[in-house]
Every structure is written in C-alpha cells, then in structure tokens.
Amino acid sequence: DIEKDQNIIKLANNFTITGVIGGIKPFGSGHINDTYRICNADKNEPDFLLQRINHHIFKDVGALTDNILYVTNHIKNKLRLIPGADIDKQVLTLIKTGNNLFYHKDENGNYWRMYRFMQNTKSYDVVTTTRQAYQGGLAFGNFQTMLEDVDASKLTEIIPDFHNILFRLKQFEQAMSEDKFNRVKDVKPEILFINQHADGMAEIERMGKAGQLPLRVTHNDTKFNNVLLDENDVAQCVIDLDTIMPGYTAFDFGDAVRTIINRAPEDEADLEKIQLNMPLFKAFAEGFLSQTVQYMGAAEIRSLVKGVLLLPYMIGVRFLTDYLNGDVYYKVKFAGHNLQRARAQFQLVKKLEENYAELYAIVMQTVNDNKSSNGTEDL
Ligand code: ADP
Ligand code: MG
Ligand code: MG
Structure with missing residues (x-):
C-alpha cells in the first residue's frame, strides 16, 4: 500500500544513499528481519537493502552493529591485499545515516539499517546440487579464514550462551521441573533421548573450557540461505551477520551440515523421510576444509564431526523446551508443532550417530587430500 511504501522511502532517506530512489520491494525469505530492496533510478548507482532489525531478539543494537562493522572492516582490509578481489561484492557494506550512525531508530522504537545491495545474486533455502554444497562450504570456510586472526574478545557476545549446550540443557531442566502445561508425561522417550546424550554432547564445551579448542569468531547462523551465490x-x-560472536568452528560447520545433509524439512512428521545425503555432506566438507585446514589443529578438526551431531541435538532440545513452556519462543502452526520439530531433529541425530564413522572418514580423507596437496604431512 502507498502509505507504507512512502514510509519505507522516508526511512531509506535517513541513510546516505547515492542516486535516486526508483521503487521499493519487500525482499528475501528471512525469518528474523524485515527486508526491503530499495531500487535505484540511477542505473550507475547501486540498489540498497533496508532491514528492520529484530530488537526483541537482538536487544543491544549498538553492540550488534559494532560487531558487524568490526568484522566487515577486517575482511575489507584483507581483501585490499588480494589482487583482483572485488570488495563491494565479497563483503557486506553498511551504509551510514545522515547522523553518521549505522542504524536509524524510528518514532515507533524500531531499528533500521541499510546495506549495499548485491546485484545478480541468489540465495537458496534448500541445497539441490553438490556444486552448491561445495560453494556453501567454500563461502563459510573462507569467512572463517578471513576472521582467523581476529581477537574474539573484540566482539560482544550478542546473545550470551547462544550455542552453549550446558545452558540449553539447564533451560530444558527448568522447563521440565515447572511442567507448566502438564506435557512432560507425553514426552518421556524424548526426555530419555536428551538425557542419554547430554554428557557426550557437552564435549565441545568441555574442550573449549579446557583450552583444547580455539575460541574463534563464528557466524552462528550458517544456514545455506545465508550465502549469496x-x-x-x-x-x-x-x-x-547478526549472530557473529565468539564461538567454536564446530558450531558453524555443524549448523551448516544440519541444513544441507537432510533434505526433509526441519519439522518433518514422517521420520522415515529423514535420511542423510552423503554426497552433499562430502561436497560441503571439501569446500569448507579447503579453506580452513591450513590452520586448524587435530582436536579442532575432530570437533567438526562432533558439531555435526551437536547442532541438531541442541536445536531439538530448544524445540522440546519450548514445547514444555507452552510454545512461547518459536512460532507454531499447530498443536504439537514444537514436539514434531524436536522429534525430527532427534531422528537426524540418530541417523548421524549411525553413520558417525563414515562422516568422520570423509572429513579425515578430505583433510589428508588437502594436506598432501599443500605439501604437508598427514594427520
Ligand atoms: P534474516 O535474518 O531475516 O534471515 P538476512 O540478512 O539473511 O535476514 O536477509 C534476508 C534475505 O535477503 C537473504 O536470504 C537474502 O536473500 C537477501 N539479502 C540479504 N542481504 C542482501 C544483500 N546485501 N544483497 C542482496 N540480497 C540480500
Ligand atoms: Mg538469513
Ligand atoms: Mg538472521
């Protein structure tokens, strides 16, 4: 509607855009932020992307923006040293407001930001080819590599304990003991599954705390549709880049694999349909490791496959916690939706466990192929 469009144009004009606004379109399939494409009437100037930041999830928009600036500037400085790199294409660029800020707060208390629009790109919700999976691995691996020398303490932990399974299990236990909706009695097998796996799934946290895994800067939302091709x-x-913060590489590897290796939806009701696609896994691992293997140690490499099990387990724990709490965090489309989601994730964990040796062998084979082509010795 025209009034809404006028409002979006007004918001866009708070930013220091070049050219002339020619039109606007709602854009993308993201679940968190509202996104609009601001089209430029001046064909020599770029389009822009206006996003409303979800400040219910991201409560400290200032720190969030500082994280993004820190990371994108770091990557830009590196790209400047690479002959032929195209900075405008390879890294996001935030646009300033007229007040020299990188976000704008409107009269309703909403926060907005603007990026340069990446022309002629696409993002996929579902991976269909090994070529795409490989490219996804390349992109997230390269991203990790660009940030390998960043001191993680320079960034704010924007959602504390986001991928800390000990914290997620504590929330789950709290929900169980409160049992506000008398649902515990219906989910005994799922509770058993969670408890039987809890200790093993805490290994990444334990290794991290013991200094056996490097704390890096991780993306923490490595769904395949967060790569532009x-x-x-x-x-x-x-x-x-909203969830960039200190973390372990296994989080990014594991969450990406979660969305790539199983082509059934996150809430698949028919558990028989949850199957592993090993060629897509292999392609992703090859892309990712081709970028990261030079600097990862043996423990970190081994942690990657643990991350592949951990991430679906963790999201399953979160779905079941929300089910017990009465579906207050995740939007549900029907009664029991969160339970169905949790079951699908636990089924994926089971499949991954059954195939652990093969997943591990694929990673190790890829590592050794990369090492020998780099002239270094085998692990
Ligand atoms: P969400 O957190 O809601 O997923 P995203 O930042 O991923 O938000 O943006 C939503 C969608 O908008 C993306 O999946 C992508 O298709 C598109 N998009 C985001 N940033 C850009 C950009 N700079 N240029 C072009 N398209 C973009
Ligand atoms: Mg997204
Ligand atoms: Mg997001």
Whole structure:
C-alpha cells in the first residue's frame, strides 16, 4: 500500500544513499528481519537493502552493529591485499545515516539499517546440487579464514550462551521441573533421548573450557540461505551477520551440515523421510576444509564431526523446551508443532550417530587430500 511504501522511502532517506530512489520491494525469505530492496533510478548507482532489525531478539543494537562493522572492516582490509578481489561484492557494506550512525531508530522504537545491495545474486533455502554444497562450504570456510586472526574478545557476545549446550540443557531442566502445561508425561522417550546424550554432547564445551579448542569468531547462523551465490552458482558473499560472536568452528560447520545433509524439512512428521545425503555432506566438507585446514589443529578438526551431531541435538532440545513452556519462543502452526520439530531433529541425530564413522572418514580423507596437496604431512 502507498502509505507504507512512502514510509519505507522516508526511512531509506535517513541513510546516505547515492542516486535516486526508483521503487521499493519487500525482499528475501528471512525469518528474523524485515527486508526491503530499495531500487535505484540511477542505473550507475547501486540498489540498497533496508532491514528492520529484530530488537526483541537482538536487544543491544549498538553492540550488534559494532560487531558487524568490526568484522566487515577486517575482511575489507584483507581483501585490499588480494589482487583482483572485488570488495563491494565479497563483503557486506553498511551504509551510514545522515547522523553518521549505522542504524536509524524510528518514532515507533524500531531499528533500521541499510546495506549495499548485491546485484545478480541468489540465495537458496534448500541445497539441490553438490556444486552448491561445495560453494556453501567454500563461502563459510573462507569467512572463517578471513576472521582467523581476529581477537574474539573484540566482539560482544550478542546473545550470551547462544550455542552453549550446558545452558540449553539447564533451560530444558527448568522447563521440565515447572511442567507448566502438564506435557512432560507425553514426552518421556524424548526426555530419555536428551538425557542419554547430554554428557557426550557437552564435549565441545568441555574442550573449549579446557583450552583444547580455539575460541574463534563464528557466524552462528550458517544456514545455506545465508550465502549469496552469483549467476553461475559460485559463492560470492556470506550475509546475515547478526549472530557473529565468539564461538567454536564446530558450531558453524555443524549448523551448516544440519541444513544441507537432510533434505526433509526441519519439522518433518514422517521420520522415515529423514535420511542423510552423503554426497552433499562430502561436497560441503571439501569446500569448507579447503579453506580452513591450513590452520586448524587435530582436536579442532575432530570437533567438526562432533558439531555435526551437536547442532541438531541442541536445536531439538530448544524445540522440546519450548514445547514444555507452552510454545512461547518459536512460532507454531499447530498443536504439537514444537514436539514434531524436536522429534525430527532427534531422528537426524540418530541417523548421524549411525553413520558417525563414515562422516568422520570423509572429513579425515578430505583433510589428508588437502594436506598432501599443500605439501604437508598427514594427520
Ligand atoms: P534474516 O535474518 O531475516 O534471515 P538476512 O540478512 O539473511 O535476514 O536477509 C534476508 C534475505 O535477503 C537473504 O536470504 C537474502 O536473500 C537477501 N539479502 C540479504 N542481504 C542482501 C544483500 N546485501 N544483497 C542482496 N540480497 C540480500
Ligand atoms: Mg538469513
Ligand atoms: Mg538472521
């Protein structure tokens, strides 16, 4: 509607955009932020992307923005040293407001930001080819590598304990003991599954605390649709930088694999349909490791496969916790939706466990192929 469009144009004009606004379109399939494409009437100038930041989830928009600036500037400085790199294409660029800030707060208390629009790119919700999976691995691996020398303490932990399974299990236990909706009695097998796995799933946290895994800067939302690919399906840029914060590489590897290896939806009701697609896993691992293997140690490499099990387990724990709490965090489409989601994730964990040796062998084979092509010795 026209009034809404006028409002979006007004909001866009708070930013220091070049050219002339020619039109606006709601954009993308993200679940967290509202996104609009601001089209430029001046064909020599770029389009822009206006996003309303979800400040219910991201409560400290200032710190969030500082994290994004820190990371994107770091990557830009590195790209400047690479001959032929195209900075505008390979990393997101935040646009300033007229007040020299990188976000704008409107009269309703909403926060907005603007990025340069990446022309002629696409993002996929579902991976269909090994080529795409490989490119996704390349993109997230390269992103990790660009940030390898960042001191993680420079960034704010924007959602504390986001991927800390000990914290998620504590929330789950709290929900169980409160049992506000008398649902515990219906989920005994799921509770058993969670408890039987809890100790093993805490290994990454334990290793991290013991100094056996490096704390890095991780993306923490490595869904495949957070990579932009160009018209030839070649990875161009990693996007959706809201959850960048200190973390372990296994989180990014594990969450990406979660969305790539199983082509059934996150809430699949028919557990028979949850199957592993090993060629897609292998392709992703090859892309990721080709970028990261040079600096990862043996413990960190081994942690990657643990992350592949941990991430679906963790999201399953969170779905079941929300089910017990009466569905207050995740939007549900029907009664029992969160329970169905949890079951699907636990089924995926079971499949991954059954195939652990093969997943591990694929990673190790890829590591050794990369090491020998780099002229270094085997692990
Ligand atoms: P969400 O947190 O809601 O997933 P994203 O930042 O991922 O938000 O943006 C939503 C969608 O908008 C992305 O999946 C992508 O298709 C598109 N998008 C995001 N940033 C850009 C950009 N700079 N250029 C072009 N498209 C983009
Ligand atoms: Mg996204
Ligand atoms: Mg996001």
